[in-house]
Amino acid sequence: MKRIAVLGSTGSIGRSTLDVIARHPQRLSLVGLSAHSRIELLQEQIARFQPEVVAVLDDAAAVRLRRQVGGTTQVLQGVEGLTRVATHPSVDLIVVGTAGPDALLPLVRAIEAGKDVALASKELLVMAGELIMRKVQEHGRRLLPVDSEHAALFQLLQGVPREQVERVILTGSGGSLWSLDAAQQDHVSPEQVLRHPKWQMGPKITVDSATLMNKGLEVIEAHWLFAAPLDRIRVVIHPQAVVHAMVELRDGSCLAQMSPCDMRLPIQAALSFPERWTADVPRLQWTQLAGLQFFDPDLDRFPCLRLALETARLGGTACGVLSAANETAVWAFLRETIAFGDIPRVIEETLAGHAPLAHPTLEEILAADQWARQAAQGVIRENKRFVQSVM
Numbered sequence: 001m002k003r004i005a006v007l008g009s010t011g012s013i014g015r016s017t018l019d020v021i022a023r024h025p026q027r028l029s030l031v032g033l034s035a036h037s038r039i040e041l042l043q044e045q046i047a048r049f050q051p052e053v054v055a056v057l058d059d060a061a062a063v064r065l066r067r068q069v070g071g072t073t074q075v076l077q078g079v080e081g082l083t084r085v086a087t088h089p090s091v092d093l094i095v096v097g098t099a100g101p102d103a104l105l106p107l108v109r110a111i112e113a114g115k116d117v118a119l120a121s122k123e124l125l126v127m128a129g130e131l132i133m134r135k136v137q138e139h140g141r142r143l144l145p146v147d148s149e150h151a152a153l154f155q156l157l158q159g160v161p162r163e164q165v166e167r168v169i170l171t172g173s174g175g176s177l178w179s180l181d182a183a184q185q186d187h188v189s190p191e192q193v194l195r196h197p198k199w200q201m202g203p204k205i206t207v208d209s210a211t212l213m214n215k216g217l218e219v220i221e222a223h224w225l226f227a228a229p230l231d232r233i234r235v236v237i238h239p240q241a242v243v244h245a246m247v248e249l250r251d252g253s254c255l256a257q258m259s260p261c262d263m264r265l266p267i268q269a270a271l272s273f274p275e276r277w278t279a280d281v282p283r284l285q286w287t288q289l290a291g292l293q294f295f296d297p298d299l300d301r302f303p304c305l306r307l308a309l310e311t312a313r314l315g316g317t318a319c320g321v322l323s324a325a326n327e328t329a330v331w332a333f334l335r336e337t338i339a340f341g342d343i344p345r346v347i348e349e350t351l352a353g354h355a356p357l358a359h360p361t362l363e364e365i366l367a368a369d370q371w372a373r374q375a376a377q378g379v380i381r382e383n384k385r386f387v388q389s390v391m
């Protein structure tokens with residue numbers, strides 16, 4: 001029996017994870033949960049799974065939940081509470097599906113406490129990949145990717161000697177705006193952007209899919225997870241989203257991982273590793289797979305991907321600054337404070353004010369994150385051009 005804590009249980013990844021856990025009661029048990037502030041849903045999850053412990057990031061919401069929860073579930077709060085859930089003695093493996101940077105410290109402490117990790121929150125690897133991978137090695141833990149492309153690569157690379165690998169390829173559907181040119185993209189509404197053609201996901205990652213920042217973050221994620229040199233990671237747009245990743249071998253053979261767009265598959269692959277269990281999810285319909293297409297991404301039309309690829313080469317705190325500035329800009333777009341086309345401009349201006357630090361400590365990483373969020377807010381506030389563009 002693997003005992004699991006799910007950080008971000010009320011989100012898209014979190015809900016899919018609970019579904020997988022509920023389908024395997026003989027193999028998986030749920031010990032801990034966490035949310036930011038959606039305590040009604042969290043309360044339903046507590047009633048259903050009876051976890052030992054939950055954490056709520058928002059202090060006021062934690063106090064409200066504590067009044068409502070009876071039984072034996074302990075309600076903790078803030079980053080300290082999240083850390084206690086992640087390091088709880090009854091937990092074997094944590095699933096990280098939180099938004100934002102707050103789970104970084106709990107993640108690091110969990111690895112130090114000997115927990116294995118199934119990681120969806122790519123932003124944490126982007127901001128602290130070097131440190132996280134070092135902790136994983138030092139403590140002999142497993143870091144299992146949940147992001148579908150990385151879960152695909154992880155499966156493809158099992159048993160393949162590294163020296164045989166020429167290149168890894170991450171596919172992306174292109175998101176909701178793939179068919180629009182740059183001028184048309186400039187003034188799309190949040191509602192339009194949130195209509196993803198293939199995946200049902202949280203709002204931030206859905207916007208990242210449309211800007212292709214998601215692929216940029218995934219290149220950095222793959223770099224850390226697989227110790228892959230950046231020039232051996234390629235991004236390919238594949239609108240049908242059937243192939244999730246490919247590995248080109250040195251003899252010219254290419255291995256591909258294909259599956260339906262259902263996050264329960266990579267989540268289950270991580271939770272069941274090194275076994276593989278049956279999954280009651282829709283199967284690929286082979287006769288409907290005609291016409292798979294693959295395109296190079298256009299970096300002029302999708303400047304966020306260009307920025308991410310450039311920043312990946314700088315490394316150090318620059319990647320965290322890219323991610324934090326992007327998150328700030330994405331939420332500003334979702335609140336209709338800036339236009340879609342302003343997102344890369346906010347990121348670029350924020351990055352221009354940052355002097356990257358190589359091999360940062362945890363404290364330096366968190367400080368750079370804070371700085372970037374404030375700097376990006378400043379760019380948004382002070383530059384009238386941005387605000388005018390949505391009027």
Ligand SMILES: NC(=O)c1ccc[n+]([C@@H]2O[C@H](COP(=O)([O-])OP(=O)(O)OC[C@H]3O[C@@H](n4cnc5c(N)ncnc54)[C@H](OP(=O)(O)O)[C@@H]3O)[C@@H](O)[C@H]2O)c1
Pocket residue numbers: 007008009010011012013014034035036037038039057096097098099100101102103120121122123146147148199200201202203204205263
């Ligand atoms: N969704 C996908 O299919 C998918 C695929 C691959 C990778 N990912 C990655 O997985 C992560 C989660 O994505 P999602 O789509 O599941 O997001 P989501 O639906 O927005 O869920 C985010 C979860 O994190 C919680 N949360 C929000 N702010 C937090 C904070 N400051 N500290 C701790 N927890 C916080 C939320 O709680 P409340 O509900 O209380 O706000 C919710 O439980 C992201 O890093 C994303 O890139 C997602």
